[in-house]
Amino acid sequence: MPDSDPPDNHKAKPSEMPKRYGIGMNVLIQVVLALALFVGINRLSYRHYWRWDLSPSQDYTLSQATLNYLSNLSRDVQIYIVFGRDSKVYGEVQSLSEEYRLHGRQRIKIRSIDPVRDIERAEQLKADTGLSLAQNGVLLRCGNNKRFITEEELVIRESGTSTNRQIIEFRGEDAISSALISVVEGRVRRFYYVVGKGSRSDTALSDAYNAALDLGRQQNFEVAQINLSEVSEIPKDADGLLLMGARYDLSEREITMLNDYWKRKRAGLFVMLDPGGETARLAAFLALNGVRPRGDRVLVAESTSTGAKKEFSVQAEFMKEVPFIRHLTSSSITFAGQSESLDLRSDDPALKEQSINVLPLIRASPRFWGETQFLEELPVVDEEDTVPPIYLAASIERGAVADETERADSARMVVVSNSTMLDKQTMLAVNRDFVAAGLNWLMNRESRIGITSKPKRSYRIQLTQRQHELIFWVTSIALPGIVLGFGFMIWAGRRAA
Numbered sequence: 286m287p288d289s290d291p292p293d294n295h296k297a298k299p300s301e302m303p304k305r306y307g308i309g310m311n312v313l314i315q316v317v318l319a320l321a322l323f324v325g326i327n328r329l330s331y332r333h334y335w336r337w338d339l340s341p342s343q344d345y346t347l348s349q350a351t352l353n354y355l356s357n358l359s360r361d362v363q364i365y366i367v368f369g370r371d372s373k374v375y376g377e378v379q380s381l382s383e384e385y386r387l388h389g390r391q392r393i394k395i396r397s398i399d400p401v402r403d404i405e406r407a408e409q410l411k412a413d414t415g416l417s418l419a420q421n422g423v424l425l426r427c428g429n430n431k432r433f434i435t436e437e438e439l440v441i442r443e444s445g446t447s448t449n450r451q452i453i454e455f456r457g458e459d460a461i462s463s464a465l466i467s468v469v470e471g472r473v474r475r476f477y478y479v480v481g482k483g484s485r486s487d488t489a490l491s492d493a494y495n496a497a498l499d500l501g502r503q504q505n506f507e508v509a510q511i512n513l514s515e516v517s518e519i520p521k522d523a524d525g526l527l528l529m530g531a532r533y534d535l536s537e538r539e540i541t542m543l544n545d546y547w548k549r550k551r552a553g554l555f556v557m558l559d560p561g562g563e564t565a566r567l568a569a570f571l572a573l574n575g576v577r578p579r580g581d582r583v584l585v586a587e588s589t590s591t592g593a594k595k596e597f598s599v600q601a602e603f604m605k606e607v608p609f610i611r612h613l614t615s616s617s618i619t620f621a622g623q624s625e626s627l628d629l630r631s632d633d634p635a636l637k638e639q640s641i642n643v644l645p646l647i648r649a650s651p652r653f654w655g656e657t658q659f660l661e662e663l664p665v666v667d668e669e670d671t672v673p674p675i676y677l678a679a680s681i682e683r684g685a686v687a688d689e690t691e692r693a694d695s696a697r698m699v700v701v702s703n704s705t706m707l708d709k710q711t712m713l714a715v716n717r718d719f720v721a722a723g724l725n726w727l728m729n730r731e732s733r734i735g736i737t738s739k740p741k742r743s744y745r746i747q748l749t750q751r752q753h754e755l756i757f758w759v760t761s762i763a764l765p766g767i768v769l770g771f772g773f774m775i776w777a778g779r780r781a782a
Contacts (some may be wrong), residue, residue, distance in 0.1 A: 525553030
């Protein structure tokens with residue numbers, strides 16, 4: 286029997302399984318790559334991310350004025366948020382400060398310190414700055430310059446004497462931007478508040494002065510009192526002069542001093558007129574510069590079923606053509622008390638020769654007119670009266686030029702035909718914003734104009750008993766049940782496999 290081929294005992298074997306160390310190395314590489322991907326994504330998202338302000342009133346969006354200033358910031362600034370976590374505005378301050386850091390071109394550094402929990406860091410900051418830090422606030426440092434903003438400077442509370450007044454507006458950007466300019470500039474501007482000319486009342490005089498002091502703290506300028514009868518000239522360091530609600534006229538010598546000051550290369554005047562005052566010389570000075578107070582009263586009068594009705598409180602609007610109040614044009618303003626109309630000589634050739642530019646700032650609603658016989662029970666419009674448009678405030682600029690870089694050398698004036706704008710009982714946020722814009726314009730600080738307070742709104746949801754029960758069943762039964770069901774399905778699938 287012939288020899289047959291021996292049976293092939295070498296059958297093909299399946300490929301050998303990777304050795305144990307190969308499996309381990311593969312897992313290790315996967316873990317390292319996963320960690321690298323995780324760390325890389327987190328680092329990338331930490332340095333490069335986007336923020337969206339979805340609040341209804343854009344509470345955390347910086348104004349264009351602040352963005353312009355931050356884009357030209359030339360010095361490094363440290364911002365310390367010294368707040369307890371239980372503060373009602375801590376979240377707003379933290380988010381707002383982050384916006385400054387993001388737009389500060391890496392020149393702004395933020396540190397948050399809770400003086401209750403971070404005792405060591407708080408004590409070190411006290412030692413470095415010499416501040417007591419006895420209350421919540423924001424500290425800004427630039428070199429040797431520092432400015433501490435208290436929590437109360439960041440908010441506006443409702444009026445009243447209660448110790449638990451609610452916060453109605455948050456003015457964090459206004460306060461922080463002002464302090465930022467203060468520490469970067471290193472110099473505090475100065476306004477002189479004219480006293481010795483009387484007022485409607487002692488309360489009105491005190492309200493106007495205290496409002497000026499408060500604006501000074503917020504806008505980084507000092508306010509010092511001056512009696513023109515006791516000095517020979519307006520001080521050289523005056524960035525502006527505040528003449529608010531004077532009842533008595535300036536003397537010939539004082540008018541000469543005022544003229545000399547106005548003729549300086551740089552001058553600033555903020556004038557609030559009292560229509561009931563005897564200020565003929567002051568009115569003549571204003572008329573020479575293009576704004577003549579008419580001496581009438583702006584009002585509206587009508588006959589009703591209950592008798593004659595005469596209203597002196599004036600509703601008015603801001604002019605859209607003037608840049609430094611453009612941010613207020615969406616708001617309206619009310620002048621309490623009495624106001625007089627202003628005659629603006631914008632097209633006077635004599636003023637053009639002196640490079641004096643006059644612009645209206647505030648215009649009364651069309652239903653108001655300037656009445657000369659305002660003491661009558663039911664006055665009517667006649668030939669002697671002033672018909673709309675009725676102007677209640679105007680700006681005057683002497684030496685204005687087209688080149689913005691040269692405008693720092695112009696003399697500027699704001700004239701308001703009402704003396705109640707800063708009265709504590711009637712002053713609204715828009716009044717304060719207008720005065721702040723005017724004062725910053727006088728100081729040639731256009732970069733500070735346009736920052737307004739943000740209203741704080743409280744939202745309350747009313748739920749019925751049925752809605753309460755529905756929320757309970759959804760959150761306590763349905764959602765946990767769905768998760769439990771998915772878990773059981775996965776477990777059952779693995780058991781079947």
